[in-house]
Amino acid sequence: MSLNIELTKRTAKWINKSNRSVYYLLGIMVIAGIVMSFLDPNFLTVRNIFNVLNQQSTLGIVTMGVTMALIAGCIDLTVGNLLATVAGIAAIALSRWGLSDGWAILLACSAGLLTGVFNGILVVKTKIDTFIATLGLLTIYQGLALIVSKGNNIYLQGKFGWFGTYRVAGIIPLPVIYFMVITIIAYIVTRYTKFGRKLYAIGGNPEAAFLAGINLDLHKISAYAISGLLAGFTSLIVISRIGQSQPAMGVSYPLEAIAASVIGGVSLSGGRGTIPGVFLGVILLGLIRNSLNILRVPSFYQYVMLGSIIIIAVTLSNLGAARKAGNPN
Amino acid sequence: MERKVLLEVKGCSKSFPGVKAFNKVDFDLYEGEIHCIVGENGAGKSTFIKMLSGALRPDEGTIIIGGQQYSYLTPALAHQLGITTIYQEISLAPELTVAENIFMGMEPVNRFGFIDFPKLDRESKKLLENLKIDLGVEALVGSLNIPQKQSIQIAKAMAREAKIFILDEPTASYSSNEIGNLLALVKEVAAKGVGVIYISHHLEEVFSIHDRITILRDGNKVASHQKNGVTLEKIISEMVGRDLSMFYTRELVDINYTKAVEFKDISGGDIKDVSFKIHQGEIVGLAGMVGSGRTDLVRLIFGADQKSSGTVFVEGHEIQVTNPSLAIKAGLSLLTEDRQKTGVILEHNVKWNISIVHMANTSGHFINERKEREDVNHYVKAIDIKTPTIYQEVRHLSGGNQQKVVLAKWLYADANVIIFDEPTRGIDIGSKEEIYKLMVQLARQGKYILMVSSDMPELIAMCDRVIVMRQGRIVGEIGRGQLSEENVLTYSIGGIL
Numbered sequence: 001m002s003l004n005i006e007l008t009k010r011t012a013k014w015i016n017k018s019n020r021s022v023y024y025l026l027g028i029m030v031i032a033g034i035v036m037s038f039l040d041p042n043f044l045t046v047r048n049i050f051n052v053l054n055q056q057s058t059l060g061i062v063t064m065g066v067t068m069a070l071i072a073g074c075i076d077l078t079v080g081n082l083l084a085t086v087a088g089i090a091a092i093a094l095s096r097w098g099l100s101d102g103w104a105i106l107l108a109c110s111a112g113l114l115t116g117v118f119n120g121i122l123v124v125k126t127k128i129d130t131f132i133a134t135l136g137l138l139t140i141y142q143g144l145a146l147i148v149s150k151g152n153n154i155y156l157q158g159k160f161g162w163f164g165t166y167r168v169a170g171i172i173p174l175p176v177i178y179f180m181v182i183t184i185i186a187y188i189v190t191r192y193t194k195f196g197r198k199l200y201a202i203g204g205n206p207e208a209a210f211l212a213g214i215n216l217d218l219h220k221i222s223a224y225a226i227s228g229l230l231a232g233f234t235s236l237i238v239i240s241r242i243g244q245s246q247p248a249m250g251v252s253y254p255l256e257a258i259a260a261s262v263i264g265g266v267s268l269s270g271g272r273g274t275i276p277g278v279f280l281g282v283i284l285l286g287l288i289r290n291s292l293n294i295l296r297v298p299s300f301y302q303y304v305m306l307g308s309i310i311i312i313a314v315t316l317s318n319l320g321a322a323r324k325a326g327n328p329n
Numbered sequence: 330m331e332r333k334v335l336l337e338v339k340g341c342s343k344s345f346p347g348v349k350a351f352n353k354v355d356f357d358l359y360e361g362e363i364h365c366i367v368g369e370n371g372a373g374k375s376t377f378i379k380m381l382s383g384a385l386r387p388d389e390g391t392i393i394i395g396g397q398q399y400s401y402l403t404p405a406l407a408h409q410l411g412i413t414t415i416y417q418e419i420s421l422a423p424e425l426t427v428a429e430n431i432f433m434g435m436e437p438v439n440r441f442g443f444i445d446f447p448k449l450d451r452e453s454k455k456l457l458e459n460l461k462i463d464l465g466v467e468a469l470v471g472s473l474n475i476p477q478k479q480s481i482q483i484a485k486a487m488a489r490e491a492k493i494f495i496l497d498e499p500t501a502s503y504s505s506n507e508i509g510n511l512l513a514l515v516k517e518v519a520a521k522g523v524g525v526i527y528i529s530h531h532l533e534e535v536f537s538i539h540d541r542i543t544i545l546r547d548g549n550k551v552a553s554h555q556k557n558g559v560t561l562e563k564i565i566s567e568m569v570g571r572d573l574s575m576f577y578t579r580e581l582v583d584i585n586y587t588k589a590v591e592f593k594d595i596s597g598g599d600i601k602d603v604s605f606k607i608h609q610g611e612i613v614g615l616a617g618m619v620g621s622g623r624t625d626l627v628r629l630i631f632g633a634d635q636k637s638s639g640t641v642f643v644e645g646h647e648i649q650v651t652n653p654s655l656a657i658k659a660g661l662s663l664l665t666e667d668r669q670k671t672g673v674i675l676e677h678n679v680k681w682n683i684s685i686v687h688m689a690n691t692s693g694h695f696i697n698e699r700k701e702r703e704d705v706n707h708y709v710k711a712i713d714i715k716t717p718t719i720y721q722e723v724r725h726l727s728g729g730n731q732q733k734v735v736l737a738k739w740l741y742a743d744a745n746v747i748i749f750d751e752p753t754r755g756i757d758i759g760s761k762e763e764i765y766k767l768m769v770q771l772a773r774q775g776k777y778i779l780m781v782s783s784d785m786p787e788l789i790a791m792c793d794r795v796i797v798m799r800q801g802r803i804v805g806e807i808g809r810g811q812l813s814e815e816n817v818l819t820y821s822i823g824g825i826l
């Protein structure tokens with residue numbers, strides 16, 4: 001019995017450390033990188049690295065928003081279908097209304113932002129558990145995405161391709177730049193601004209945050225707004241890349257984004273996690289997928305392996321959370 | 330007539346880390362007897378109930394029920410032995426009728442195995458009439474008020490032929506009329522042979538129904554008195570009477586009576602028309618029994634709950650306090666009772682915890698990390714918070730140091746009015762004294778200090794003045810000269826000095 005407790009304590013301590021530190025993730029990636037480069041010399045080429053970053057850029061941007069909400073203790077499951085809805089609107093604006101690229105970008109971002117604000121207000125005012133509330137909203141956006149597009153793919157007819165595929169200096173894809181810039185902004189917001197610190201406080205202990213004079217509702221709504229904005233922005237990259245909007249696109253984003261956050265050390269119960277950790281979480285997911293591709297693991301099996309990795313990461317996070325709920329002494 | 334002993338407790342003790350909550354107590358209960366237990370907050374009443382209902386195991390001693398000896402009870406065993414604890418709300422199903430609740434789990438069935446509703450209603454009606462409870466058996470329990478629900482619980486226990494009833498503060502939030510009804514019901518039940526353990530802060534209730542009164546103090550049984558064998562004054566003197574060595578001696582500070590923080594006609598929730606002042610440099614105590622509304626009052630003052638009316642003046646200026654943020658801007662602060670749940674963020678480090686209020690209530694969008702680090706380090710040193718670094722997570726600190734972190738965050742936020750709610754609960758004696766010293770130091774600096782406390786020695790040692798609350802109102806005020814446990818207690822239980 002006591003041995004058992006001792007083991008649990010040790011594991012908890014280890015998890016706690018690994019959660020808080022991005023170094024563990026870095027270590028894993030370096031080792032994986034070395035192993036992979038032995039297995040396949042193509043792995044460690046500049047081209048492949050940019051490929052991975054490019055592939056992960058859309059998930060990465062969405063994840064930054066989802067992470068903000070998670071830090072405040074709010075789960076946002078809407079991002080995938082929200083993205084599809086905005087994608088539909090943007091595609092219609094570009095192809096049928098003939099909106100210029102600039103206006104379409106503004107439209108998509110505003111639509112994402114407003115939807116995010118709406119999500120936030122709904123969650124805050126109804127006081128429903130955020131998982132359930134955004135699960136409901138997710139289904140609504142699933143419907144909206146179909147309604148907007150009348151259930152069809154909407155083709156951009158060659159327009160807007162540059163936004164998601166242009167490579168700066170012929171090598172750095174634009175989406176990678178978006179991803180980097182947004183990650184840096186997210187880092188600054190969470191690390192150096194009062195807004196970010198308040199999100200941590202709200203997620204860490206809402207009652208204590210309230211008694212410290214923090215406006216809980218306003219900050220939660222803002223977190224959802226950011227999440228919505230980034231999902232809206234991401235929809236532009238996606239439609240630009242594939243030249244069309246599809247009403248069912250992006251459905252895997254919410255769970256993958258949460259998984260990447262959690263792998264990066266964000267606590268599902270809020271108040272914990274850093275942007276560098278989340279960034280590495282996103283990249284790690286990409287590297288795993290990329291490695292499995294290079295190793296020619298059939299894609300059906302890839303899902304199984306990726307899922308297992310996500311479960312392991314979330315399980316570790318839950319153990320940490322269970323410890324948090326328990327007696328701190 | 331020789332009466333049957335239902336319950337006998339011999340030499341029962343229970344310790345919690347740092348406290349002997351229950352110390353070698355003997356207790357017995359006869360058939361048909363109403364045995365009242367009185368004592369201050371923390372005297373050991375709840376511990377005793379928990380041992381009888383099987384929620385706690387005694388460290389030593391025996392419990393004898395029906396001739397059988399037990400070293401401890403479990404909830405199932407307590408139930409089986411006929412011990413029932415009557416609570417205010419729980420254990421009834423709101424969506425079922427009175428009759429269905431009374432016979433829940435033992436409903437009469439007809440020959441097809443279905444519930445025999447006519448019989449159920451008949452039996453329930455008989456039972457209620459027998460107990461003189463005036464309620465329809467088909468009413469939904471959810472539509473009843475608390476006193477009615479409580480009487481249904483008593484009827485339910487009677488239907489199960491429970492032998493021992495425990496009522497813990499049953500009349501909190503009752504009107505005087507409803508109290509009368511409940512006391513009549515309790516007498517009715519006792520007349521049918523049930524033994525009743527009745528626990529209450531309200532000595533007048535206790536006096537009107539008791540067959541015997543037992544007084545507990547700091548986990549010890551002080552005395553037992555038969556009916557008519559004792560006066561109210563005697564009981565109060567037995568409830569108090571602590572050793573003087575338990576009292577801390579503080580330095581007195583000159584109070585500036587020209588400046589004050591004033592609360593006028595504060596109402597909201599259970600709080601009714603509370604008015605009082607704190608002068609500059611004064612430590613004002615807020616005493617009262619658990620449930621007298623002290624915590625509710627300080628939450629109203631701080632804007633954490635909404636007042637229905639009332640005004641707050643800080644040094645002559647009226648301020649609007651409708652949320653904590655406004656209170657903080659006016660210089661108010663609140664160190665909550667449950668510091669782990671509402672005071673600190675356990676998973677965050679000392680730095681974040683100390684800077685939170687300052688950070689959240691000053692202008693600007695960016696955090697100056699260097700300044701923050703210096704300021705936090707300053708407070709850590711100034712009030713001697715024992716932590717290896719300011720990056721230590723607060724959950725690793727001791728209770729006393731966690732409390733100091735909470736204090737530091739309010740000092741950093743420039744709080745002028747400092748409201749402590751149970752400042753030393755769960756803190757070891759050494760840290761307690763440090764907190765007391767800090768309080769005096771703050772008073773000397775010209776802060777306004779309000780302290781809610783259930784710890785009598787603490788109130789008496791620390792306060793320049795004590796305000797006593799009862800049922801959401803202020804019922805008395807005692808200056809330092811007249812401050813004694815007896816005086817505070819007399820007001821707390823509804824007496825007059």
